[in-house]
Amino acid sequence: MLKHRVIPVLLLRNNGLVKTTCFKNPKYVGDPVNAVRIFNEKEVDELMLLDIAASKENREPNFAMIEQIAGECFMPLAYGGGVRSVEQAQRIYALGVEKICIQTAALESPTLVTDLALRFGSQSVMVSVDVKRNWMGRPYIYGSAKTLSRGANWIERIQQLVDAGAGEVLLNAVDKDGTMEGPDLALIQQISQVIEVPLVAVGGVGSLGDIKAAVDAGASAVAAGAFFVYHGPHRAVLITYPKYDELEALFSVENHEP
């Protein structure tokens, strides 16, 4: 039976790992290569590495860092941050990265999604969408690199990117980021009912129960940052990951029949 993936997200900023809250106030968490080694030992399902400064600062992905990290991973690795061209993507795939995650470039020009999908296969292309809720609670797409809201209906925009060839959608609930107060289940539910490709939900996971809730709401996989790098009420840095049988027990309660 297909397992639901539980994916640690590592945010990269200037060669260091950081963790944000609602996409603000990045705090240094540690050395990325070291963190990856630890996750490797814990046999995580998959790892996501997102460079949160690349697009903002208009620079290239840190290929050397990506290579180092990919060298440590014996599980799938997704990379996002500053990817704007097929050439950059090709270079990154060649380093051992399974999936490329694009956001800014995709929102600006969905044809990049199509080009990548045609060349490397849809399953290698993930689009990441940051969704915030406005003062009325209505969701809108927040392009975090350019900090502009993107107007058009958020569901339609995501559908557009999926139609363009994205094999997976990373849905980031900005308001929940780093809070560990639970995912935005309504958001997950709404989008998962519409798109046909796997949905990875991220933002707000604070417990195993949250992971299950996100899956029950329609997420194919759940990603988390703070939940795997912080521990305790004072948010001390400690890298953790649930044991396989804990996750098995968590998901076996649900009725997921093919």
Add this chain to the structure above:
Amino acid sequence: MNSEVIGLIDYGVGNLGSIQRMIERVGGCTSLISNASELSNVKKIILPGVGHYSEGVRALKSLGFWGALLEFSRCENTSIFGICLGMQLLCRHSEEGDIEGLGLVDATVEKFYFPQRLSLKVPHMGWNTLRMVRDNPLLRADNEELRFYFVHSYKVVPKNPEISIGNCEYGGEFCAAFQQNNVFGVQFHPEKSHRFGMALMKRFVEL
């Protein structure tokens, strides 16, 4: 411990680094084979691959590998191990591109189609369990459930069900690993399946 060098076909499709690293981690050694003449230096090869079937066929043909691989498989004491797209290329034909494969294995490649009610997404992406179907040199069941990382939209359909050595469940069982004489194939990515992949690679190294 078998210290033979394993040839890793480098045809510009798929990432070889992870496969190389895993093989080294389990005590083997690899050599990149980027042109067909180098095939004569090795007895075991791995055919990796990710992406579109037609592109895989085109790349193999343009580098002169097509006929050479067929010849290689007929030599004595050789083994070929196809991974993901590599496994599919060993088959007769794929719906992806409606194009002929190497035909080393009696199987075809078809897309996953699921009726709406199943609400199963394509590609099949993530960790899934493998049910070993018969004894074989690559997989060992032991007591623990075997699981591997899959990411594919097309599946292998053997014409002869006996070549299947491992099946996986996704909207019905499909062939996730096969063996036909000296030709092996796995749909999943052992190089991305941490210790499960390592155990399998180790057995290929020690074959």
